[in-house]
Amino acid sequence: MEENSKLTAERSLEIIRESIERSQRTITRNSAVPMIWWGVCVFVFSFIIAYLWANHGGPAWNALWAIMWLAGYAGNWMIDKKKGTVPTTFVGTTISYVWSTFGMFCGGLGFIFCFIGIGILPMELIMPKVHAFGCITSVISLCFGMGTTITGFIIRNRIIQICGFIAGLGGFFGALNFQGHEQLYVMAVVAVIGLVVPGVLIQLQNQK
Numbered sequence: 001m002e003e004n005s006k007l008t009a010e011r012s013l014e015i016i017r018e019s020i021e022r023s024q025r026t027i028t029r030n031s032a033v034p035m036i037w038w039g040v041c042v043f044v045f046s047f048i049i050a051y052l053w054a055n056h057g058g059p060a061w062n063a064l065w066a067i068m069w070l071a072g073y074a075g076n077w078m079i080d081k082k083k084g085t086v087p088t089t090f091v092g093t094t095i096s097y098v099w100s101t102f103g104m105f106c107g108g109l110g111f112i113f114c115f116i117g118i119g120i121l122p123m124e125l126i127m128p129k130v131h132a133f134g135c136i137t138s139v140i141s142l143c144f145g146m147g148t149t150i151t152g153f154i155i156r157n158r159i160i161q162i163c164g165f166i167a168g169l170g171g172f173f174g175a176l177n178f179q180g181h182e183q184l185y186v187m188a189v190v191a192v193i194g195l196v197v198p199g200v201l202i203q204l205q206n207q208k
Helices: 002-055 058-083 090-117 127-133 136-154 158-175 180-206
Strands: none
Touching (some): 002 180, 090 136, 158 180
């Protein structure tokens, strides 16, 4: 009886392990197109906002990031709709929490700096502290890379891990060498390395 109980426990653990691995493979396979989509959105809006910032009114144009998020989520919803119903899993829920946290923190930072740019909040309250710590693009790039790398570890995908690590650290130190709208070009590169490249590579793997 004890031996049967042991076998049953071992079988249960094996089933759980197989379920997690299957979930990881499914999420990896389905993540290619959304990663490419979000990467393209960040890339395109980075250049649009950089151009408008440099030529038509300054940093207030960062408010367009809100439109980027809306466009990104709308496109992501359409992508998910085409894929059909995907079962809710612990792995998928965990990844959702990771990126929701990233979005809340970076979105909050973005709104604060947007309000500063358009004059609603006084620059003196925050800018000295920001200069001491580093530019906002550096912080967002680092958080971005951390989110991508954590996702790679959760689904055990080495490509995503490496791309996230390079994008995060590269974007953090790279943005420190630029001022104003030029930092957005760094953000565009971070999006390509952290999202578009791994998305394309995963898509190519899916087609094999």
